[in-house]
Amino acid sequence: DAGVIQSPRHEVTEMGQEVTLRCKPISGHDYLFWYRQTMMRGLELLIYFNNNVPIDDSGMPEDRFSAKMPNASFSTLKIQPSEPRDSAVYFCASRPGQGIAYNEQFFGPGTRLTVL
Amino acid sequence: GENVEQHPSTLSVQEGDSAVIKCTYSDSASNYFPWYKQELGKRPQLIIDIRSNVGEKKDQRIAVTLNKTAKHFSLHITETQPEDSAVYFCAAIEYTGNQFYFGTGTSLTVIP
Numbered sequence: 001d002a003g004v005i006q007s008p009r010h011e012v013t014e015m016g017q018e019v020t021l022r023c024k025p026i027s028g029h030d031y032l033f034w035y036r037q038t039m040m041r042g043l044e045l046l047i048y049f050n051n052n053v054p055i056d057d058s059g060m061p062e063d064r065f066s067a068k069m070p071n072a073s074f075s076t077l078k079i080q081p082s083e084p085r086d087s088a089v090y091f092c093a094s095r096p097g098q099g100i101a102y103n104e105q106f107f108g109p110g111t112r113l114t115v116l
Numbered sequence: 117g118e119n120v121e122q123h124p125s126t127l128s129v130q131e132g133d134s135a136v137i138k139c140t141y142s143d144s145a146s147n148y149f150p151w152y153k154q155e156l157g158k159r160p161q162l163i164i165d166i167r168s169n170v171g172e173k174k175d176q177r178i179a180v181t182l183n184k185t186a187k188h189f190s191l192h193i194t195e196t197q198p199e200d201s202a203v204y205f206c207a208a209i210e211y212t213g214n215q216f217y218f219g220t221g222t223s224l225t226v227i228p
Contacts, residue, residue: 031214
């Protein structure tokens with residue numbers, strides 16, 4: 001398995017533009033998580049899905065952020081409009097719903113977002 | 117909700133020495149405590165974990181201890197090597213396994 005896949009790896013955009021980050025979880029994993037990492041705030045959970053359904057989006061900073069999971073193999077995190085303070089590394093992670101690795105979350109390589 | 121505190125924020129050790137990173141948590145319902153290592157520019161990767169029914173776990177040079185009564189757990193790295201240099205995150209997870217509460221990270225530098 002290729003692990004969690006994220007695209008793009010790097011994104012540079014201008015303030016006000018729409019940004020879409022993409023994630024492909026590990027096949028068979030029932031849970032998908034979106035995190036944001038900054039020096040100031042560390043790793044923050046933004047939202048997570050179970051079987052494609054959003055369960056907890058209380059970490060989403062504001063209405064400019066939205067996330068979808070149209071099927072078990074794809075999720076997007078959209079920022080519209082983007083602002084310089086959104087600059088961060090965004091990680092997607094997934095975990096199985098059962099089994100030995102029940103609790104372990106597997107992280108993708110991250111998308112480094114820079115908003116100018 | 118859970119609150120995880122991690123100390124120290126930075127740690128420098130000489131190669132071959134031991135390194136200890138400590139975390140405390142607030143929610144007694146938390147029952148799974150992983151440690152992630154994040155090298156510069158890379159993703160966090162699980163290096164060791166411990167469940168609440170175990171007091172200590174060891175994997176080669178890495179060990180984790182858990183004190184449920186005091187609500188703290190620690191990562192111990194012995195015989196440190198330069199490749200151990202990274203940021204280490206602890207986390208506490210409640211029984212559903214969904215909400216990961218991460219510590220703020222410890223930047224470990226192993227000086228050759």
